[in-house]
Amino acid sequence: MISIETHNLTVSYNKRPVLWNIDFELPTGSIVGIIGPNGSGKTTLLKAIMGLVPTSSGYVKIFDKDLADVRQRISYVPQRESVDWDFPASVMDIVLMGRYKKANLMKRISKADLEIAAEALEKVNMLEFSNRQISQLSGGQQQRVFIARSLAQGADLYIMDEPFVGVDAATEEAILNLLSDMKKEGKTVVVVHHDLQTAKDYFDWIVLLNTRMVAAGPKDEIFKEELLQEAYGGKLNVLSKVGDLMKEKAFNVREK
Amino acid sequence: MNSTFQFISFSDPNVLFVVLGTMILGASAAIVGCFSFLRKRALVGDAIAHSILPGVCLAFMVSGSKNPFYLIIGAFITGWLSLLLIDGITRTTKIKSDTAIGIILSVFFGVGILLLTSIQHSGNAAQAGLDKFLFGKAASLTKDDIYVFSSIAIVLVIVVVLFYKEFKLISFNPDYAKVIGLPVRFLEFLLATITVLAVAVGIQAVGVVLMAALLITPASGARFWTDKLSTMILIATLFGAASGFLGSYISYIAPAMPTGPWIVMCLSLLTIGSIWFAPKTGMLSKFRVQKENNRKILIENVLKLFYHLGERTNGFKDERSTTALLETRDLRIKELQRGLNLLKQSHWVRKKGENWVITESGLTEAKRIIKLHRLWEMYLNQRLKLQPDHVHNDAEAIEHIITPQLEIELEKELNYPTKDPHESIIPYNE
Ligand SMILES: Nc1ncnc2c1ncn2[C@@H]1O[C@H](COP(=O)(O)OP(=O)(O)OP(=O)(O)O)[C@@H](O)[C@H]1O
Ligand SMILES: [Mg+2]
Numbered sequence: 001m002i003s004i005e006t007h008n009l010t011v012s013y014n015k016r017p018v019l020w021n022i023d024f025e026l027p028t029g030s031i032v033g034i035i036g037p038n039g040s041g042k043t044t045l046l047k048a049i050m051g052l053v054p055t056s057s058g059y060v061k062i063f064d065k066d067l068a069d070v071r072q073r074i075s076y077v078p079q080r081e082s083v084d085w086d087f088p089a090s091v092m093d094i095v096l097m098g099r100y101k102k103a104n105l106m107k108r109i110s111k112a113d114l115e116i117a118a119e120a121l122e123k124v125n126m127l128e129f130s131n132r133q134i135s136q137l138s139g140g141q142q143q144r145v146f147i148a149r150s151l152a153q154g155a156d157l158y159i160m161d162e163p164f165v166g167v168d169a170a171t172e173e174a175i176l177n178l179l180s181d182m183k184k185e186g187k188t189v190v191v192v193h194h195d196l197q198t199a200k201d202y203f204d205w206i207v208l209l210n211t212r213m214v215a216a217g218p219k220d221e222i223f224k225e226e227l228l229q230e231a232y233g234g235k236l237n238v239l240s241k242v243g244d245l246m247k248e249k250a251f252n253v254r255e256k
Numbered sequence: 257m258n259s260t261f262q263f264i265s266f267s268d269p270n271v272l273f274v275v276l277g278t279m280i281l282g283a284s285a286a287i288v289g290c291f292s293f294l295r296k297r298a299l300v301g302d303a304i305a306h307s308i309l310p311g312v313c314l315a316f317m318v319s320g321s322k323n324p325f326y327l328i329i330g331a332f333i334t335g336w337l338s339l340l341l342i343d344g345i346t347r348t349t350k351i352k353s354d355t356a357i358g359i360i361l362s363v364f365f366g367v368g369i370l371l372l373t374s375i376q377h378s379g380n381a382a383q384a385g386l387d388k389f390l391f392g393k394a395a396s397l398t399k400d401d402i403y404v405f406s407s408i409a410i411v412l413v414i415v416v417v418l419f420y421k422e423f424k425l426i427s428f429n430p431d432y433a434k435v436i437g438l439p440v441r442f443l444e445f446l447l448a449t450i451t452v453l454a455v456a457v458g459i460q461a462v463g464v465v466l467m468a469a470l471l472i473t474p475a476s477g478a479r480f481w482t483d484k485l486s487t488m489i490l491i492a493t494l495f496g497a498a499s500g501f502l503g504s505y506i507s508y509i510a511p512a513m514p515t516g517p518w519i520v521m522c523l524s525l526l527t528i529g530s531i532w533f534a535p536k537t538g539m540l541s542k543f544r545v546q547k548e549n550n551r552k553i554l555i556e557n558v559l560k561l562f563y564h565l566g567e568r569t570n571g572f573k574d575e576r577s578t579t580a581l582l583e584t585r586d587l588r589i590k591e592l593q594r595g596l597n598l599l600k601q602s603h604w605v606r607k608k609g610e611n612w613v614i615t616e617s618g619l620t621e622a623k624r625i626i627k628l629h630r631l632w633e634m635y636l637n638q639r640l641k642l643q644p645d646h647v648h649n650d651a652e653a654i655e656h657i658i659t660p661q662l663e664i665e666l667e668k669e670l671n672y673p674t675k676d677p678h679e680s681i682i683p684y685n686e
Contacts, residue, residue: 014350050435071437078431087294087428088485097425102437106418133483153436 002064003028003157003188004049009058011041011048016247017056017211018044024207024216028063028156031179032190033203033219037232040210042192043079046159049190050076062157072101075155077146079162085135085142092130094145095121098152113152120151125174140167147175158182158189164198176202196228259509271508277397277405278461278500278519284409285458285467286474286496287416288451290489293475294427298468299354300339303361304455305467307338309368312389313375322382324404324460331456338364339448365464392463392516395507405457412450416489423447424485461500462516469520470496477527480534499523551598553656556625558595559604561585562614563622567680572619575611623683629655630676631666637677638670644677 002025009022019041026032034042047053049060051067062070075098098120099113121127124144129137137145143163150158164172179189179202193199199206199219206222208214214231215222266272292301308331315330316322338360345356372390375383385393416423422443425433434440451471458470478491503519532540561581566572578592596612599605604618614622632654633647642650658666676682 047431052431052434068437071435074435076432076435078429082431083429084296088479088483088488089424089428090483093424093485094428097421097429097432098436100421100425100433100436100438102439105422105438109421135483149432 001028002026003062004190005061005064006045006049007058007061009045009048009060010056011044011053012056012246013044013053014247016244019048019209020212021058022209022213023058024213026188026190026205026207026216028188029183029186030188030204031183031202032188032205032207033199034190034192034207034209035194035196035199035231036209036214038194040231042194042209043161045209046076046161046190046192050074050159073156075150075153075158077150077158077160077163080139080142080146080166082161085137087134089134090130091121091126091132091134091137091145092117094134095148095152098149116154117148117152120148123151123178124148140171143167144171144174147178156187158187160189160191162192162194164193164195196232260505263505263508271504273397273399273402274395274504274508274515275501277402278394278504278515279497280402280405280409280500281458281461282470282474282496282498282500282519282523283493284405284412284454284496285470286478286492287412287489288447288454289471289473289496290475290478290485290492291423291427291447292451293472293479294485298472299357300342301451301455301471302468303338303342303357303364304335304452305459305464306361306368307364308335308452308456308459309389309464310334310364310371311368312386313368313371316375316383316386317371320380320382322386324401328404328408328453328456331459332452334364335452335456336448339452388463389459390463390465391514392459392461392466394461394504394515394519397460401460405460408453408457412454415446415450419443419446420486462519466516466520469523473520473523473527474499477523477530480530480537495523495526499526549656554591554595555598555602555604556621556656557585557587558592558599559614559618559622560625560629561587562605562612562618563626566614573613575608575613577611581612620685623685625655627683627685628658628663628666630680630682631663631670631673632658633676633678634670634673634682635666647677 004024004026006022006024009019010017011019022045034045036042044053048055049062049067051060060067062074067074092114095117096109096113099109099117118127118130121130124147126141126144126148129141129145134142134145143166147160147163150160163175167175179191182189183204191203193202200223203219205217206219207216208222208227208231210231215227262268263271266275289301292298311330311332311334312327313330314334315326318330319326342353342356342360345351345359346353351359372387375386385396388396422433422438425438426440426443426447430440430444433443455467455471459467462470474492474495475488477495478488481491482488499519499522502522503515506518506522507513507515530538532538535541558581561584562576563572564584565576565580566574578589578596582589582592596605599618600607602618603615604621605612605614607613629651632651633644636642636647636650637644672684674682
């Protein structure tokens with residue numbers, strides 16, 4: 001079964017495409033790495049998949065459906081730096097956010113929600129920090145809080161942006177164990193990662209990205225010298241020049 | 257004091273209206289201001305406040321009356337429009353939000369001033385007092401105003417209570433809220449609506465220029481007192497209401513004083529007070545911790561003097577003169593005296609004539625500190641591979657902060673050494 005399908009996806013900021021014609025299908029029940037150098041569009045791809053940035057052309061299907069129909073089944077672990085950790089909230093407050101949904105708008109958090117949140121915290125080994133103010137956490141602990149929030153949501157597809165950045169070896173190990181547990185339960189995990197060295201050990205399936213899609217497939221097929229060379233060997237000159245032009249001339253990717 | 261009594265007893269109903277009115281306004285602005293503050297939209301309040309002026313003028317031109325209900329509708333419409341435009345500009349162009357706020361603020365305010373001037377020259381007698389919107393008219397609030405304000409305040413509180421958890425989420429992590437399918441646009445619309453409402457009423461107390469302060473200052477002060485959002489909102493509300501009360505009191509006993517600016521003044525004082533006095537995060541408690549540390553360091557250092565001398569002369573309990581004590585360490589005589597007096601209070605030393613003697617419990621404490629110092633030197637030497645002549649200064653500081661628990665770990669890890677890197681004996685208490 002297919003978890004995420006992108007079809008000819010192009011995404012632009014101010015008319016300049018930062019992702020060109022991304023086209024892949026990811027299997028369910030696997031751990032997928034999205035790999036590429038800085039600025040290659042990894043975060044943008046995740047945001048496009050979750051509908052956080054508008055797409056210029058192409059479409060995304062999740063579990064063969066439109067995003068709007070499967071939102072509840074998708075969970076997002078944003079890049080840790082994307083929020084202000086000085087916010088007045090405790091660890092528990094944040095994890096409980098995983099239980100918010102459209103259906104319980106205006107309702108109070110239930111006892112069952114509290115139990116589920118505590119369970120999620122236990123899984124990431126952070127239960128003892130439940131009442132800690134979030135600004136008093138280390139980077140690795142913040143990351144685990146975000147993962148717990150996502151676990152509390154109980155989704156089928158988990159999308160994580162750079163969960164391994166700035167965490168120590170023990171936390172890394174703990175996150176990896178968690179990922180493999182999730183896989184055993186048939187969940188799909190898509191992880192953005194920029195370190196080639198470790199990618200091979202972490203993931204079953206890999207998407208190599210550098211503003212265009214260089215390759216996507218099972219990891220053994222992807223870890224070939226030429227492909228890696230292509231992904232990390234720099235931008236395509238003509239492609240980025242065309243992108244500049246499109247921005248300059250306010251040109252759309254599609255003739256509308 | 258007579259006037260204070262008159263004020264408190266509300267014998268003059270107008271006083272009651274002013275006090276109630278400013279308290280409600282201050283509290284309403286503080287509640288929504290908490291979210292503006294957390295979403296880092298402090299300047300947006302300023303933009304709304306300025307954009308409200310043309311709306312008020314237009315409402316007057318259309319209705320021909322100064323009924324607060326009509327004016328607030330006008331204020332609400334242009335206030336909202338300004339928000340939409342700021343949002344549109346930042347989304348579709350490369351202009352950053354602070355610039356967009358600046359543009360919208362000045363354009364709307366400019367139009368407002370134009371309209372106001374033309375109304376004032378129109379010869380319509382009913383217009384008198386409309387310009388109070390610029391600087392506030394707290395001192396002349398009426399019964400009608402109170403009805404309008406309190407209904408708005410009630411609506412506002414109901415909305416915040418109902419959508420509290422969602423507002424919390426979109427203030428912390430709006431992207432996540434979108435992904436899990438919350439109606440983020442609707443929630444933002446709601447939050448913006450109550451902000452515009454709070455500004456539209458708040459402006460009547462403090463005027464356009466000071467409105468942003470009424471919105472943001474309570475939140476920023478309240479943040480110092482708590483790490484819990486609900487508590488923070490509560491404290492901010494209290495600050496807002498208290499400033500309303502104090503501001504109207506001050507302008508009552510000193511009638512030359514304008515109410516609005518005094519409300520903002522009181523708010524600022526409350527915030528500055530919070531910076532100083534808040535537990536843990538406040539400056540004062542930081543000073544106190546610092547002072548406590550210095551005190552601890554001083555008395556422990558003085559205790560060590562007794563120990564070092566005792567080691568030299570082989571008599572820990574011998575009497576020491578202050579001059580003898582000063583010989584072993586570079587310490588000012590005043591400091592030494594202060595340390596000795598503090599030690600005396602804890603019965604760790606006692607005075608004998610002009611001299612000083614360490615007590616049994618003082619000696620135990622001195623041994624503990626010397627032990628920590630020497631253990632730490634050992635640790636630096638063995639684990640960090642520092643030369644013996646490099647470890648002393650570090651240990652001077654660290655000896656004061658090692659907890660009993662760490663002490664046990666340290667002993668164990670070093671396997672209970674008997675001598676430090678300089679071959680001095682490490683004393684253990686039995
Ligand atoms: N909001 C934005 N407006 C304009 N350009 C943007 C915006 N966000 C990202 N970009 C540009 O899009 C490109 C891709 O950015 P993206 O954040 O997706 O890269 P990334 O692969 O996640 O990089 P990193 O490894 O640094 O996180 C970059 O060139 C970046 O400058
Ligand atoms: Mg990124």
